[in-house]
Structures are given as C-alpha cells and as structure tokens.
Amino acid sequence: MFSETIELRGHIIDSLILPKVLDQILTHGANFKIGEIKIGKRRADQSFARIEVSAKTSEALDELILRLRQHGAEVAEHADAQLAASPADGVFPRDFYVTTNQQTFVRFDGKEIEVRPAMMNSAIAVDRKRRAARAVKFFDVHKGDEIVVGHQGVRVVPVQRATSRTDLFQFINTIIDADEPKSAIIRELAGELRRAHAAKGKIAVVAGPAIVRTGASQHLVRLIESRYVDRFFAGNAFAAYDVERALFGTSLGVNPDLAFARGGHENHMRAVNAIREAGGIAAAVQKNILTSGIMHACVRHNVDIVLTGSIRDEGPIPGVTTDAIEAQKVMREKLADVTHALLLATIQHSLAVASMLAPSVKTVCVDIDPSAVERAVEHQPLQSIGLVTDVEPFLRELAGYLSDSRIRD
Amino acid sequence: MRELLLCPPDYYGIEYEINPWMSRARGAQAELAQKQWEGLHATLSKLDCKVHLIAPQPGLPDMVFTANAGLTIGRKFIPSNFRHTERAGEQSFFVERMKQRGYEVRWLPENLYFEGEGDALFSGDVLFCGYKFRSDIQSHRAIADMLGCLVISVELVDPRFYHLDTCFCPLPDGGAFWFPMAFDEYGQRAIREHVIDLIDVSQEEATHFSCNAVVLERDIVLPEGAPQLVTRLHERGYRCHELPMSEFIKAGGACKCLVMFMPQRESVA
Numbered sequence: 001m002f003s004e005t006i007e008l009r010g011h012i013i014d015s016l017i018l019p020k021v022l023d024q025i026l027t028h029g030a031n032f033k034i035g036e037i038k039i040g041k042r043r044a045d046q047s048f049a050r051i052e053v054s055a056k057t058s059e060a061l062d063e064l065i066l067r068l069r070q071h072g073a074e075v076a077e078h079a080d081a082q083l084a085a086s087p088a089d090g091v092f093p094r095d096f097y098v099t100t101n102q103q104t105f106v107r108f109d110g111k112e113i114e115v116r117p118a119m120m121n122s123a124i125a126v127d128r129k130r131r132a133a134r135a136v137k138f139f140d141v142h143k144g145d146e147i148v149v150g151h152q153g154v155r156v157v158p159v160q161r162a163t164s165r166t167d168l169f170q171f172i173n174t175i176i177d178a179d180e181p182k183s184a185i186i187r188e189l190a191g192e193l194r195r196a197h198a199a200k201g202k203i204a205v206v207a208g209p210a211i212v213r214t215g216a217s218q219h220l221v222r223l224i225e226s227r228y229v230d231r232f233f234a235g236n237a238f239a240a241y242d243v244e245r246a247l248f249g250t251s252l253g254v255n256p257d258l259a260f261a262r263g264g265h266e267n268h269m270r271a272v273n274a275i276r277e278a279g280g281i282a283a284a285v286q287k288n289i290l291t292s293g294i295m296h297a298c299v300r301h302n303v304d305i306v307l308t309g310s311i312r313d314e315g316p317i318p319g320v321t322t323d324a325i326e327a328q329k330v331m332r333e334k335l336a337d338v339t340h341a342l343l344l345a346t347i348q349h350s351l352a353v354a355s356m357l358a359p360s361v362k363t364v365c366v367d368i369d370p371s372a373v374e375r376a377v378e379h380q381p382l383q384s385i386g387l388v389t390d391v392e393p394f395l396r397e398l399a400g401y402l403s404d405s406r407i408r409d
Numbered sequence: 410m411r412e413l414l415l416c417p418p419d420y421y422g423i424e425y426e427i428n429p430w431m432s433r434a435r436g437a438q439a440e441l442a443q444k445q446w447e448g449l450h451a452t453l454s455k456l457d458c459k460v461h462l463i464a465p466q467p468g469l470p471d472m473v474f475t476a477n478a479g480l481t482i483g484r485k486f487i488p489s490n491f492r493h494t495e496r497a498g499e500q501s502f503f504v505e506r507m508k509q510r511g512y513e514v515r516w517l518p519e520n521l522y523f524e525g526e527g528d529a530l531f532s533g534d535v536l537f538c539g540y541k542f543r544s545d546i547q548s549h550r551a552i553a554d555m556l557g558c559l560v561i562s563v564e565l566v567d568p569r570f571y572h573l574d575t576c577f578c579p580l581p582d583g584g585a586f587w588f589p590m591a592f593d594e595y596g597q598r599a600i601r602e603h604v605i606d607l608i609d610v611s612q613e614e615a616t617h618f619s620c621n622a623v624v625l626e627r628d629i630v631l632p633e634g635a636p637q638l639v640t641r642l643h644e645r646g647y648r649c650h651e652l653p654m655s656e657f658i659k660a661g662g663a664c665k666c667l668v669m670f671m672p673q674r675e676s677v678a
Contacts, residue, residue, distance in 0.1 A: 009550055010546075010549060010550040010553060010560070010562065011549075011553060011559055011560050011561060011562065014559060014561050014599065014602075014603070015560075015561045015562040015563065015595075015599050016595040016596075016598055016599045017546070017562060017595070019595065020564075020593075020595040043534075043559050044553075044557050044558050044559050046550065046553060046554075070541060070546070071546060071564070072546040072547055072549075072550065072562070
C-alpha cells in the first residue's frame with residue numbers, strides 16, 4: 001500500500017469537508033487512518049485533522065490526493081530518508097537500514113518510492129537519477145552506492161492477512177503437531193492450490209531427498225502431471241536420488257518398494273555419471289535414458305527446475321548451480337512471482353527459500369522434525385502453516401485430493 | 410443606508426469565453442446592455458441605498474461585474490485574485506477606488522484564487538463561500554483567519570452556476586433562495602443545516618439567473634423570468650423588482666453580479 005499524510009484545516013466540520021474527504025477516500029477504493037483531530041471549541045474556531053491515506057498503487061494515490069486537494073487537503077511534510085555512501089565494494093555504511101521481507105517505502109525528495117524487491121536482510125540502495133530504491137545484498141553493493149541509513153523516511157507496510165472465511169491461511173502461524181489430525185488441513189490445502197492454479201498463481205515446491213527415499217515420488221509426480229507445480233527447487237542430492245531411483249529402483253541403495261531390501265550403495269554414483277554422460281537431466285529425458293521420476297516429470301511438463309549444490313555433493317549433476325552467491329541470485333529470481341510455496345522435508349533448503357519469499361506468499365512447511373517446521377514458519381509469520389509429519393502420507397493424501405475430480409470447491 | 414458599487418458598461422461585451430454562458434458568436438448588444446444597466450441603476454437609486462460608480466476601463470469588459478472585485482467588511486476591503494488572466498487587470502482599478510474611499514486593503518496570498526462577493530455571501534453570522542470553479546477553498550480559510558467568523562465552504566458542481574451568487578441568495582430574515590442542484594450533496598446539507606426557510610428555485614427559473622438578486626431589506630432586485638420565485642417572495646412580504654438582464658446573462662451575470670456592497674457587513678459577529 002502506498003500512503004500519504006494529508007492535513008485539513010478550517011471550518012471542516014460545519015462545511016462537512018471532513019466527511020466529504022473521508023467518503024471520497026473510501027469511494028476511490030483507498031483507506032484512511034485519522035492520526036490527529038482537533039475540533040474548534042467556539043463557533044468561529046477552525047478545526048484540524050491529520051489523515052493518513054493509503055491506496056493500492058502510487059498512481060491511484062496521486063490521483064486521489066489531487067482530488068482531495070480541491071477540497072483543501074494539504075500534503076503533510078515528511079522527512080526524507082538519510083543516505084550515506086558505501087565505503088567499499090561489498091560493505092554497507094555503518095548504521096545501514098536492514099530490511100525485512102515486508103513491503104517497504106523510502107521517502108526521497110518528498111515522495112515515497114517502493115523498495116524492490118521486498119527482500120529480507122538487505123540494505124536499501126537509492127538511485128537518485130532513476131528515482132528507484134532496491135534491496136541489495138553484500139555482493140551487490142559497490143563503493144559509493146547511496147545506502148539508506150537510520151530509520152527516518154522508511155515506512156514498512158505489514159502484509160494484511162487473509163480475512164476470507166474459506167482461507168486456510170487465516171489461522172496464522174499454525175503448526176499441526178505429529179499427534180494431531182491432518183486430513184482436514186490437507187483437504188483445505190488442496191482447495192487452496194486449486195484456486196491458486198485457477199487464478200494463475202505460481203506454486204513452488206522445495207523438495208528434500210526424503211521424498212524419494214520414503215517412496216513419495218509417485219505422489220509428487222501426480223502433482224506435477226496435474227500442473228500444480230510451476231517451480232521446483234532442490235539440491236544436487238535430491239536429483240541424484242531421484243535419477244538413481246529411476247535408473248536402478250533404489251535411492252541411496254534402498255529400494256522403498258521392498259521391505260528390508262538393502263544393497264546397491266554405489267547406484268547413486270552410477271546415476272550421477274549417467275546424467276553427466278547424457279549432458280544433463282533434460283538431455284537424459286530427451287535421449288530416453290531418464291524415463292520416470294520427479295526430474296523426468298518436471299522436464300516433460302516444463303516445470304522450471306532450480307538445482308543448487310552443497311559441499312558434500314557428488315558430481316555435481318550438470319545444471320546444478322554450485323556457487324552459493326550465484327545460487328541465491330537464481331533462487332531469488334525464480335521466487336519473485338511465486339504465490340504459494342510447499343517446503344517439503346528439507347530444513348536447510350526450506351529456510352533458504354523462506355528467507356527469500358515475499359511476505360504475501362502462502363507457505364506450507366512439512367517436515368518430520370518439529371524444530372525444522374517451527375523455524376520455517378517463523379520466516380513467514382503471516383501466511384504459513386506447518387505440518388509435523390512424514391512427507392510420504394502428506395503427499396499421498398494431497399495428490400489424492402488434487403487428482404480426484406469429484407472434489408471441487 | 411447601504412452603499413453599493415457599480416461600473417457603467419461602456420466597455421462591456423463578450424470578448425472572451427470563460428464560462429458556459431459566454432459565446433463570442435452570440436455577443437451582447439451594446440445599446441441594449443447600456444439600457445438594461447441604466448434600468449438597474451435607476452431601480453437601485455430609488456431604493457434605500459447609495460450608489461457609487463467606478464470608472465470603466467477599456468479592455469476590461471467584465472469590470473461591469475463589480476461583485477467580483479472583492480469582499481468588503483466594515484472598513485476592510487479584501488481584493489479578489491481572479492482565476493482567469495482576462496480579468497486579472499481589474500484588480501488594480503478596484504483597489505485604487507476602494508483606497509480612495511478610505512478602505513484598508515487586506516491582501517490574500519497571491520496563489521489563492523478568490524472572486525470576492527461573487528463567491529462569498531453572509532447569511533446571518535455565517536459567511537458562505539463557494540469553491541471549485543473560480544475560488545479555491547484554501548482562500549476561504551485565509552478569509553476565516555482575517556475575519557474571525559464561521560466560514561462554510563460549499564462546492565459548486567454545475568459550471569453554469571460557477572459563482573455562489575448565481576445559485577444562492579441570502580435574505581435578511583435568515584432565509585435564502587437557492588438552486589440546490591448547483592451544489593454537491595455535502596454543500597446542500599451544510600446549507601440546509603445552517604439556513605432556515607430555504608426557498609428552492611426551479612432549474613428553469615435558476616437558468617434565468619433568478620438567484621442573482623440584490624437584496625435591500627424588503628426590496629429584491631432580480632432578473633425577470635422567475636414568476637414562481639417572485640410569488641413565494643411576495644408571500645414572505647418582499648417587494649420584487651424584475652428587470653430585463655438578457656445582455657448580461659449572455660456573459661453569465663445579472664443583477665447581483667453588477668453590484669458590490671460597500672460593505673457587505675459592518676462587522677462580523
């Protein structure tokens with residue numbers, strides 16, 4: 001929301017100018033908050049009101065303020081944000097403003113500009129010429145860049161949480177513990193994903209290797225096939241296990257379909273090698289080397305795959321971004337338009353993604369470890385639900401609801 | 410005795426178009442305009458008032474509409490800041506004339522448009538001020554600061570009734586006649602809350618500039634063409650003097666526009 005503070009003075013009560021201005025704000029789809037009001041005591045005394053007006057877009061706000069000015073509204077003066085130059089590449093000035101992932105505005109030359117993107121744990125760089133403010137990370141700052149310092153002239157707008165009765169996310173910050181029933185929540189979530197899909201929202205899945213190891217791949221594949229996944233985030237290990245399962249039936253040597261069957265611990269190395277030989281995952285699908293599994297489903301259904309690596313990775317599989325800074329950039333880019341995120345059975349990757357999500361993204365975190373769920377939910381305090389459970393039954397049930405055409409909202 | 414300021418129509422004519430009534434293609438007939446103005450002058454002169462004149466100036470055809478010169482309270486004169494540059498030249502002549510008559514000139518900030526008595530009329534102890542087409546609402550606040558009285562700002566919404574005195578005429582008994590549709594809903598409510606006994610003028614009679622009337626106690630000088638209004642004013646004990654004003658209506662003015670009270674009020678309560 002963009003906002004501006006206006007002031008009204010004069011005989012605004014007797015002239016009905018105050019109610020007129022407030023009515024106009026509402027009829028133009030904007031909102032107001034009365035900051036201060038002083039009503040004249042005697043008949044000839046003038047009154048005063050300070051009103052914060054907020055609108056969805058900067059253009060709508062400007063147009064509204066222009067109208068309100070006709071009725072005597074004056075825009076209150078505010079202090080600009082303070083700027084200081086970065087002392088060196090990769091270093092912010094001392095006392096730099098540290099961002100949250102909430103929508104943020106900085107005032108500069110008397111007007112507010114929105115900081116883009118809304119990104120947590122960043123500084124704000126202001127480009128005076130282009131009148132732009134962007135959230136920057138350490139790697140992105142250069143000596144002399146003008147950075148916002150202190151809190152003056154910075155305004156943060158918390159996300160309004162959903163108020164719709166049917167919205168699952170109205171129960172903010174909810175964690176469903178291991179011993180609590182989950183079916184109803186999963187059914188609601190299926191409804192939410194259906195609506196998101198219909199409204200052309202973007203759904204991201206962040207997946208850990210446990211999905212493959214617990215034999216939940218087939219359920220995730222159903223979600224992909226039903227087009228409920230737009231972006232797929234995982235690590236090198238996930239891809240390696242998924243390919244191993246597709247090529248050899250095992251994941252890290254274990255066949256989830258056979259009770260107590262062990263063996264084939266070298267399979268994952270052979271799987272990585274096969275993909276390297278084919279020239280990557282997409283190439284392996286095209287060459288009919290990779291014919292099943294999650295990676296295969298993603299390639300077949302044009303899901304954007306974002307694979308990033310870690311130090312203990314084997315390979316890596318071609319296409320995995322191993323440079324951590326580069327990986328942050330790619331992930332941020334691919335998360336920019338995401339509306340829903342499913343963080344499934346991967347603590348580190350989930351936390352990395354959660355820290356990059358806009359506060360409006362509806363997030364579900366599923367993990368068997370309660371502390372992992374708690375930490376992920378903390379990152380998205382307004383729009384998240386956590387489920388403490390094994391990921392396999394969760395995905396099985398969710399895929400069941402989503403592929404059952406009889407269940408409609 | 411009330412004192413009035415008028416300006417002979419020697420240079421009057423439709424030389425530009427700054428309101429929906431004005432059309433250079435349909436100019437005023439100079440001789441007829443002269444005759445109509447003289448009729449007004451003669452009528453007023455017979456009533457309980459003293460008429461003063463200001464010398465008309467070439468190139469300022471609308472100077473004849475003295476109501477827009479400014480607002481006079483006691484011995485203070487607040488000159489107008491005309492919205493249209495076509496009329497801005499009138500200001501210095503009116504200021505000089507008022508100074509000659511011993512008035513203290515009180516200036517509004519230059520950036521605030523205000524068109525004098527045309528947009529500022531007392532009803533009881535309340536000064537009603539019109540805004541949007543000609544005067545800025547911000548000027549009302551400056552006037553309230555200067556005069557220390559209650560100023561009710563009302564928005565004008567019909568461009569045909571671009572000044573308050575074209576659609577609202579207060580009466581000495583506390584009532585008023587008006588054309589409500591010229592105001593927005595809030596303005597209508599504000600007027601209804603502060604004025605007792607409002608006489609609504611029909612659209613047809615309002616477009617004859619019936620509200621643009623000079624009220625001198627029980628005498629009301631107004632343009633002809635408002636039989637219903639005249640009947641209602643008679644019922645309330647007013648004497649109506651109906652005058653032909655066709656040539657001035659072509660410029661968007663009539664009786665009241667041609668007159669400024671000196672002063673409109675001796676003092677504010």
